Amino acid sequence: MGASKSPSSDGETNSVKARTFTYAELLAAMQNFKAENFLGEGGFGKVYKGHLQETDEIVAIKQLDRNGCQGIREFVVEVLTLNMANHPNLVKLIGYCAEGDQRLLVYEFMQLGSLEDHLHDHRPNTKRLDWNTRMRIAAGAAKGLEYLHDKMKPPVIYRDLKCSNILLGEGYYPKLSDFGLAKVGPSGDQTHVSTRVMGTYGYCAPEYAMTGQLTFKSDIYSFGVVLLEIITGRKAIDNRKTGAEQYLVAWARPFFKDRKKFYKMADPALEGQYPVRGLYQALAIAAMCVQEEPSMRPLIADVVSALNYLASQTYDPSRVKGDGEPKSPRATGLI
Secondary structure (H helix, E strand, O other): OOOOOOOOOOEEEOOOOOOOHHHHHHHHHHOOOOOOHHHEEEEOEEEEEEEOOOOOEEEEEEEEOHHHHHHHHHHHHHHHHHHOOOOOOOOEEEEEEEEOOHHHHHOOOOOOHHHHHHHOOOOOOOOOOHHHHHHHHHHHHHHHHHHHHHHOOOOEOHHHOOOOHHOOOOHHOOEEEEOOOEEEEEOOOOOOOEEOOOOOOOOOHHHHHHHEEEHHHHHHHHHHHHOOOOOHOOOOOOOOOOOHHHHHHHHHHHOOOOHHHHHOOOHHHHOOOOOOHHHHHHHHHHHHOOOHHHHHHOOOOHHHHHHHHHHHOOOOOOOOOOOOOOOOOOOOOOO
């Protein structure tokens, strides 16, 4: 499996090669695509749970759909991006298979599934996410994005940040996944990267969707949508609703203009169990991230600072009546 790799003090990583698997090894690990091992499906293809006999390791194995919307380029980008990256909030690439026309990726297994599962797929007897867990997930996802933007060399624009790509491990620890659409960010005097519009409708920044001009601030917009989902429990796009109600950002904008209505945006599943000031501050961060004008959106480092603060303010509903958390030192410009 190779030695572990760690970021150097200047943010670079000591890269290590991902392991190469044979198709036969992965077929055995998945028990020949056994139905019980099927975990889900995305633009890349199908994902299966697998057991690597040699290392006695449970993994997730993603198989490229040769007729799918993401192809060989995305496979190569994902391998290269994750092979260079090393951060606790990015999913770990264990290895890959590129044998004949087969393309598979092998990741660490995230046993709690995706953030989307926990926010929108309410299975019987599953615990709903409480406020403290939601803020920890938001802060962790922001740290993963900060690594891509500020620590990776060259810096990377994620381009596909959404709740289904935030995977949860033990203790609801979040990790970003699915880097097939990642792009190296603009360098030198460049302000943007021009590219074919990809990503997921509802999460794409409006200027990117209209012009194909991709910037780091495009990711910030997507993060704002994710943060709104975490706070409100609503989907980025919900076709069961009508008009502006379908679109989370369009639904939220009128509320952003009046702080007195912020409480109406809280996920009903929280059952009022949240700190009022914390809710206001989290929504203020989300509102800044989804600004129409990209230059008005914050840098990811500022978002991380603000969310780290909110995640550190543990809310105890049994101890506090109303908004009883401590007065906040305004450590960042966001809250």
